[in-house]
Amino acid sequence: MPTRRRLIAFTSGAISTSLAGCVTNSNSPASCTDDGNSGDSTDDGNGEGATSGSDEHDHESGHELGHPETQIDVRMESDGDCNHFVPHVVHIEEGGTVRWVLESGAHDTVSYHPNNADLLPSATERRMPEEARPWRSELYRTRGETFERTFEEAGIYDYTCTVVEHGHGPDRGQGPYGHHQTHEATGMVGRVIVGKPELDSDAQPALQSPADGLPDAAKRELEGFNKRTRAALEHPDEH
Template sequence: MESDDDSNHFVPHVVHIEEGGTVTWVLESGAHDTVSYHPDNADLLPSTSERRMPEETRPWRSKLYRTRGETFERTFEETGIYDYTCAVVEHGHGPDRGHGPYGHHRTHEATGMVGRVIVGWPELDSDAQPALQSPADGLPDAAKRELEEFNERTRAELEHPDEH
C-alpha cells in the first residue's frame, strides 16, 4: 500500500495465488486500509456495497494503517476473484476511514486505489465471479477504469496461462 505525489495504489494491483494462499498487505507509505467489495462493508464506504467476490465467501476489512511496515494478512481458501479498495478519505486534517458519501472529501478509491486477488483457476463466468461484471455506476470513475482493466487482464491470464 503506497502513496506518492497525488496517487495511491496497491502494488502489485493484481495477484494470482493458489487456494489456501495468503496475501500480505504491507504499508509502504501514506495511510491505508484494505476493504473488500461486499455489502457488509457499506457502512464504511457506500461504494463497497457492490459484491465483487464469490457469493459464499466472507468479506474483510483491515484497520487503518499509518505506520510504515504495518501488515494485514488474509488467507484465501476458496477459488475465485476478489476485488478490494482503500476506504481512506483525505480530510483537511489528514486521512481517516471513509464514512458516508463522497461529498467534498476525496477517497483513495476515487484515485483508483483498487486491487484484485485471483485464487486458483476460477471459471470466467461473471455470474459465478461477480468481480468479472462491469463495475457499478456508483463507483468512482478511476476505480471503474481500473476494475475494467483488471477484467481484461484476468481474462487474458486465465484463458491463456502459458503466455503470461
C-alpha cells in the first residue's frame, strides 16, 4: 500500500503536469503560453505578461515598452514542444533595428502580410501598416544565426514562425505533414512597436482582433499584445 508521503508526491506531480504552460494531446494543438491564458495577462513593464510561474521558460528581459530603443535583439527559442520569441513584444525608435538571433531549435521570422501567404495561409491577414514592406527570413537551424530588419515607419508589426517539425526534420509552411503543426499554432508570435504610433485600429491593423483563421494559441497571444501595447503607449510615464 502506498505511504501517505508517496500519495502526496504523486498528487503534486499530477497537478504540476496539468498546470504546465505547454499542453499537447491528440485532440488539440500544443499551446505554449506564459500562464495558459496570455490574453488575460497583465503588463509587467517589459512587454511580457505577468506569469503564474507554471512556465519555466525564461521570458525575462530588461526592455520596457513605452521606452523605445535604437536596437533590440529577439531570441528565437525552443523548449520541448514550446517555441518562443523573447521578448515577445519590443519597442524601437523609428529607424531602429531588430535582430532575431537563433538560440535553440529551428525557426524563421515572417510578418503577417498577404505577400507571405505562400508560407502560411494565416499570413494573408495583414497585421502591419499598409504601406510598410513585409519581411521573411530564411529558415535557421544553427545557433547564432541572425536576421536583421530596420524599421523606418512608425507603426505596429506582428509576425510569426512558420516552421513545422515532422519526421524528416524542420520545414516551412503547411505542407503535407499530417498532424504536425507550425510553431504559430503553439503561440510563437511576436510584435514590434516602432516609434509612437497612433492607437487606431484602422491605421494599425495589428490592433484589430485576430482573424478567426489564426490558430487559437496565436490569437490569445495577439490579444494579449494589444492589451499590453495600449497600456504601455497610453500611459508611457508609468513604465
